[in-house]
Amino acid sequence: MKYKLIQKANPLEPGTQRKWYASPVKAGTINNYQLSKGIAGKSSLSRGDVMNVIENMVDEIPRYLTEGYSVNLNNFGTLRLSLSSEGVNDPESFTAGHIKNMRVVFTPSPEFKETLQKMHFEKNE
Numbered sequence: 001m002k003y004k005l006i007q008k009a010n011p012l013e014p015g016t017q018r019k020w021y022a023s024p025v026k027a028g029t030i031n032n033y034q035l036s037k038g039i040a041g042k043s044s045l046s047r048g049d050v051m052n053v054i055e056n057m058v059d060e061i062p063r064y065l066t067e068g069y070s071v072n073l074n075n076f077g078t079l080r081l082s083l084s085s086e087g088v089n090d091p092e093s094f095t096a097g098h099i100k101n102m103r104v105v106f107t108p109s110p111e112f113k114e115t116l117q118k119m120h121f122e123k124n125e
Contacts, residue, residue, distance in 0.1 A: 002124040025124045077108040
């Protein structure tokens with residue numbers, strides 16, 4: 001993976017000297033078509049069959065997450081929803097209006113983490 005250096009200030013100490021940090025260089029974006037073409041090339045399925053599976057998976061994952069399930073994608077990792085809310089002193093006074101943020105949390109599998117740990121880095125010139 002290529003990286004570049006960017007200079008950032010520490011938001012907790014705005015008066016201090018800015019430091020240089022590594023930032024990944026984005027090579028581009030892969031869409032469903034490109035992904036399905038690559039997968040089809042490694043399997044006996046057609047690109048259309050793979051595209052159908054990807055599109056159905058993209059439809060199903062949010063449904064399961066909003067029903068309260070975690071979605072385990074085996075050697076890739078697990079997706080789950082996380083909530084942030086305002087605190088209340090009395091549980092009887094809590095309403096759904098106190099929920100301020102919902103996000104999807106991805107936890108990589110041990111296999112995926114191992115792949116990431118073996119990644120080679122190279123400075124983008």
